[in-house]
Amino acid sequence: MPEQAVVPRPAPPATAGPAARAGGGRQVWRELGAAGRIRAVYREGDPAAGVRAGELGAVLADVDARHSVGTTLAVCVQLATAVPLLTLSPGPGPAAGALAAAREGRSVTALAATDRGSGSDLTALETEVVIEDDQLVLTGTKRWITNATQADQLVVLARHRPGRHFTCFTWVLVPATAPGVSVEPADTDLFAGSGTGHLTFDRVRLPRTQLLGRPGRGLAGFAAHIAVERLAGALWGVALCRRVLAETRDFLQRRTVADRPLWERDSVQQRYASCLLAAHQLRALTRELAHRVTDRHDTTAAALLKSASGTTVPRVLDACAQLQGAEGFAAGGVQRLRTEAALFGIGGGTTEVVLSVVAGGAGPLLDGLTADVPEAGRHDDP
Numbered sequence: 411m412p413e414q415a416v417v418p419r420p421a422p423p424a425t426a427g428p429a430a431r432a433g434g435g436r437q438v439w440r441e442l443g444a445a446g447r448i449r450a451v452y453r454e455g456d457p458a459a460g461v462r463a464g465e466l467g468a469v470l471a472d473v474d475a476r477h478s479v480g481t482t483l484a485v486c487v488q489l490a491t492a493v494p495l496l497t498l499s500p501g502p503g504p505a506a507g508a509l510a511a512a513r514e515g516r517s518v519t520a521l522a523a524t525d526r527g528s529g530s531d532l533t534a535l536e537t538e539v540v541i542e543d544d545q546l547v548l549t550g551t552k553r554w555i556t557n558a559t560q561a562d563q564l565v566v567l568a569r570h571r572p573g574r575h576f577t578c579f580t581w582v583l584v585p586a587t588a589p590g591v592s593v594e595p596a597d598t599d600l601f602a603g604s605g606t607g608h609l610t611f612d613r614v615r616l617p618r619t620q621l622l623g624r625p626g627r628g629l630a631g632f633a634a635h636i637a638v639e640r641l642a643g644a645l646w647g648v649a650l651c652r653r654v655l656a657e658t659r660d661f662l663q664r665r666t667v668a669d670r671p672l673w674e675r676d677s678v679q680q681r682y683a684s685c686l687l688a689a690h691q692l693r694a695l696t697r698e699l700a701h702r703v704t705d706r707h708d709t710t711a712a713a714l715l716k717s718a719s720g721t722t723v724p725r726v727l728d729a730c731a732q733l734q735g736a737e738g739f740a741a742g743g744v745q746r747l748r749t750e751a752a753l754f755g756i757g758g759g760t761t762e763v764v765l766s767v768v769a770g771g772a773g774p775l776l777d778g779l780t781a782d783v784p785e786a787g788r789h790d791d792p
Contacts, residue, residue, distance in 0.1 A: 434603040435484025436518050436560040438477055442469065442485065443515015451489050457509070458497035461490070461638055463645070463700040470642065471649035479650075479750040480604030483757075486646055487556045488512070490639035492519040495565050498581060498623030498631055505583055505622055508563050520561035520586075522552040522609055523632065532567065532579070532629065537611065539568040539582050541618070541625060548582055548590075548614040558607030559595050561586045566611070567632065570625050579628035583620045590614035600750050637712035639758050640719075641703040644696045647719035647754055651689040651726045654744060658682065658730040661737065678733065685726045692722045710771035713764040720755035720764070727751045 442448050451466050453459035466489060473482045493512045496519065499505040511517035525535035537550025548568060552558075564584040571578050584591060590612040598606070623631055659682065662673040672678050695718050702708040703715070727748040731738045738744040755761040768775070 434560065435481045435557060435605055438473060438481050438485060438603075439488065439518055440515045442473075443513065448489065448493075448513050448515055452494075455513070456497075457494040457513070458500070460704050461494075461641075463641065463704050466490070466642055467645035467649070470646040474646060474649050475653060478601075478603045479747065479753070480601030480606070482646060483601060483604045483753065484518075484557050484560070486642050487521055487639065488519055490642040491635045492521040492557075492565050494635050494638070495521070495581060495622060495631060496583070498627070499583075499621070503619050504617075508583060511562070517562035518557055518560050518605075520555055520557035520564045520605075520609075522555045522558070522564050522584075523567040524553060524555065526551040526553045526608075532632070533574040533576070535567065535569060535579075537566065537568045539566075539570050539580060541570050541580070541621070544618055546582060546616045546618055546620060548584065548611045548616065550611050552609040552611075554596060555607060555609055557605045558593050558609050560605035564591070564609065565622065566609075567628050576629040577626040580625045581622035581628050581631065582616065583622050584611070584614060584616065588614050588616065600746075601753075633709060634707040636758060637703050637707045637709050640712040640716035640764075641696070641700060643754060643758060644692060644715040644719040645700075647723040648689065648693045648696060650751070651685070651692065651723060654727055654730050654747065655682070655686060655689060658733055658744075661734055665735075672733075681729055682733065685729045688722050688726055692718050710767060710775065713759075713767035713771070714775075716759060716764040717761055717768055720761040723751050723754040724748070 439448075447465075447469055449455040451461055451469060453462055469489065470482060470486055473485050493509070496505050496509040496512060508517065508519065512519050523532060523535075525532075525537055527534075527536075535550075537548070537552065539549075540547040548566065550568060552566070555564075558564075562585070564586055566582045566584050567579055568582055569578050570580045586593070591614055592610045592612070594608045594610070596606045596608060659673065662678060662682070663671050665672045696715060699708070699711040699715055702711040727744065731744045731748045734744050738748075
C-alpha cells in the first residue's frame with residue numbers, strides 16, 4: 411500500500427488552556443476591586459446610580475478572556491445584581507459596610523434568590539423570614555447559588571407572609587458565618603471558580619437592621635436589578651462568542667485535509683459565517699437596548715436580550731464545537747465550554763420564561779419595528 415500522507419494537526423485552540431484560565435471568583439473579584447474596576451462599572455462609582463454598559467461589558471470581556479466561565483459568572487452576578495441590591499438600605503448600617511467592602515473587592519456577595527424546587531417561579535419560594543420587633547428569624551433552603559461557597563455575605567430573598575402577591579417578599583442581608591447558616595458545594599464539575607453551592611438557613615437569628623429595604627419590596631427590587639443582569643449576560647455573550655469564533659477561525663485556517671486548509675471549504679465558511687452573523691445580531695440588539703435597561707430598567711428590553719443571548723450563545727458554541735472536531739474534546743476544550751454555555755438559556759430565567767415576557771410586550775415591540783435609522787452616537791455603546 412502507498413504510504414498515507416500525515417495530516418498536520420494544529421494545537422487545540424486557546425480555549426483548551428486551563429492554566430491560562432486559572433483564578434477563582436474570589437481572587438479575581440479582589441483584583442478587580444484593587445484596580446478600581448468595580449467602582450468604574452457604576453455611574454459616579456455608586457451602584458445606586460446604575461451601571462455604565464460600556465464599562466460593564468469591558469470588565470466581563472476581560473475576565474472572560476483570562477478566566478473560566480465559572481469565574482466570569484461569579485463576577486457578573488455580583489456586578490449586575492448582588493452589589494446593587496446592597497443599596498436598598500441607604501445610610502449607616504450593615505448594608506453600608508457590606509457595600510463599601512464589596513466595591514473595593516474586599517468581600518464577596520452571593521445573590522440567594524432561587525429556592526429548592528421553585529426555580530424561576532420566585533412567588534412559590536418557601537424560604538421564610540419572621541420579622542419581629544427587634545430581630546429576624548430566617549428558615550429555608552436555596553439551591554444552585556453562585557458564590558455560595560466563597561461569599562462573605564448573602565443577599566437572601568424570603569417571604570415574610572403567605573401568598574404569591576409580589577408584596578409578600580423581602581430581602582435579608584445574612585453574614586455567611588451567622589449561626590444556623592450551612593453551605594454545601596454543588597455536585598458538579600462544571601463552572602469552576604463560581605463557588606456554586608446550596609444554602610440552608612436553620613432558624614438563623616439576625617438583628618432587624620439586616621433587612622434590605624422595606625418589607626414587601628423584595629420582588630420589585632429584584633425585577634429592576636435582574637434586568638441589568640440580563641443585559642450583563644448579553645454583553646458577556648457577545649464577548650464569549652467573539653472569543654470562541656476567533657479561536658475557531660484560527661484553528662480552521664491551520665487544520666489541513668489533503669493539503670488544503672479546512673477554512674477554504676465553502677461548507678465550513680458558510681456554517682462559520684452563520685455564527686458570525688448571529689453574534690453580530692446579538693451585539694446590535696445589545697447596543698440598541700442597553701440604554702433602555704440602564705436608564706429605565708426596561709424589563710421587556712431585558713427579556714429580549716436574555717432570550718437572544720440564551721439562543722445565540724449555545725448555537726454559536728455548538729457550531730464551533732462541531733467545526734473543531736475531535737480537538738474540542740481536549741481538557742478544557744470547546745466541548746466543555748459548550749456544555750457550560752447552556753447556562754445562558756437557564757440562569758436568570760429560562761429562555762421559555764423570558765420569551766413569555768417578550769410576548770407580553772408584543773404591542774410596543776411591534777410598534778418599534780420601524781425603518782428609522784438611529785443617528786450616530788445615540789447609544790450607550792457597550
